[in-house]
Amino acid sequence: MLLRRSDLAQPLDASALFHRPGRLVLEIGFGDGRFLAGLARRHPDWNLLGVEVSLASVSRAWRRMRREGLHTVRLFKGNARFLVRDVLPPASLHRVYVNFPDPWPRKRHLENRLLQAEFFDLVSTRLEPGGTLCLTTDHEEYFDFAREQAAGSGRFEEAVLEPPRETLETKYALKWRAEARHIQHAAWTVRDPAPGQEPRIPFEPMQHALLAGDLSGVGTFTKQVRRFEGGAAVVTEAFRTLDGSGLLFTVVVEEPDLRQELLVRAFEKEAGVQVGLQAFGDPIATRGVREGLRAVTAWLEAQGLTLVKTWI
Numbered sequence: 606m607l608l609r610r611s612d613l614a615q616p617l618d619a620s621a622l623f624h625r626p627g628r629l630v631l632e633i634g635f636g637d638g639r640f641l642a643g644l645a646r647r648h649p650d651w652n653l654l655g656v657e658v659s660l661a662s663v664s665r666a667w668r669r670m671r672r673e674g675l676h677t678v679r680l681f682k683g684n685a686r687f688l689v690r691d692v693l694p695p696a697s698l699h700r701v702y703v704n705f706p707d708p709w710p711r712k713r714h715l716e717n718r719l720l721q722a723e724f725f726d727l728v729s730t731r732l733e734p735g736g737t738l739c740l741t742t743d744h745e746e747y748f749d750f751a752r753e754q755a756a757g758s759g760r761f762e763e764a765v766l767e768p769p770r771e772t773l774e775t776k777y778a779l780k781w782r783a784e785a786r787h788i789q790h791a792a793w794t795v796r797d798p799a800p801g802q803e804p805r806i807p808f809e810p811m812q813h814a815l816l817a818g819d820l821s822g823v824g825t826f827t828k829q830v831r832r833f834e835g836g837a838a839v840v841t842e843a844f845r846t847l848d849g850s851g852l853l854f855t856v857v858v859e860e861p862d863l864r865q866e867l868l869v870r871a872f873e874k875e876a877g878v879q880v881g882l883q884a885f886g887d888p889i890a891t892r893g894v895r896e897g898l899r900a901v902t903a904w905l906e907a908q909g910l911t912l913v914k915t916w917i
């Protein structure tokens with residue numbers, strides 16, 4: 606139910622993930638998961654995917670699904686922009702729900718809002734023909750903003766409707782209804798998908814490297830920054846293993862809407878020093894991860910070791 610990052614492929618094969626074909630429906634920012642659970646009960650034939658950035662929320666929703674015995678839901682902890690753009694294939698989604706998105710009311714924070722024209726363009730390509738993006742919110746200014754952004758994208762037919770009953774039962778809906786706030790709902794049906802909208806983060810297989818030399822003479826470590834098109838990999842620290850046979854490097858990789866923390870290991874073997882990813886932290890094999898491994902390899906080369914070969 607809880608997707609590991611290594612479960613993701615580019616593009617994702619949703620029917621393999623759910624072990625059955627079916628309509629794929631996405632909820633962005635599912636919070637405690639009660640709306641997603643309701644969908645699972647009402648539409649047992651739908652394959653339900655939820656994405657949420659907050660670990661505490663993912664954990665709460667996961668417990669709910671387990672408690673309620675719901676098996677048609679998959680949860681991913683991460684950024685919706687990454688999931689939609691870099692993982693989901695074109696025309697794969699039947700519906701997308703966004704309930705009570707964070708409003709980011711301050712002017713200087715507007716760019717953090719999810720429902721921008723750019724995101725509408727992206728979603729227009731990931732929805733199937735006739736597929737719909739649904740928004741429910743108490744935030745009037747955000748509601749108007751989202752409508753303007755959708756109109757700016759020009760890819761959708763808009764309907765402003767009464768909020769469906771089930772969207773009035775989410776945790777935030779109950780909170781705002783208790784304050785008698787006015788709740789609004791819009792549904793945008795895709796009319797003309799935007800051109801382009803390719804993934805921005807290439808998934809690439811993990812790489813290993815072999816270097817001639819040993820680790821006895823490596824000097825003081827300083828932070829290594831490796832920039833590449835679309836991101837940066839920073840080797841932040843190096844540690845010696847207690848048995849003295851290897852080094853461990855902590856690496857932070859930043860790519861659009863995706864931050865990953867890796868542990869890279871360099872250890873002595875008969876043939877030389879082998880560099881590879883330590884099985885830790887469940888990283889997605891992206892270009893940035895490969896660049897992180899390269900940054901470690903380059904540092905070892907600067908310490909006098911010689912690159913012999915790389916392999917996948």
Ligand SMILES: C[S@@+](CC[C@H](N)C(=O)[O-])C[C@H]1O[C@@H](n2cnc3c(N)ncnc32)[C@H](O)[C@@H]1O
Pocket residue numbers: 633634635636637656657658659662683684685686703704705706707719775776777778
């Ligand atoms: C105000 S809460 C609403 C939660 C839930 N939908 C409800 O109605 O109770 C907004 C949620 O969206 C999540 N969120 C914000 N930006 C996100 C993003 N880019 N991708 C995924 N989740 C996001 C937040 O962590 C938060 O749980």
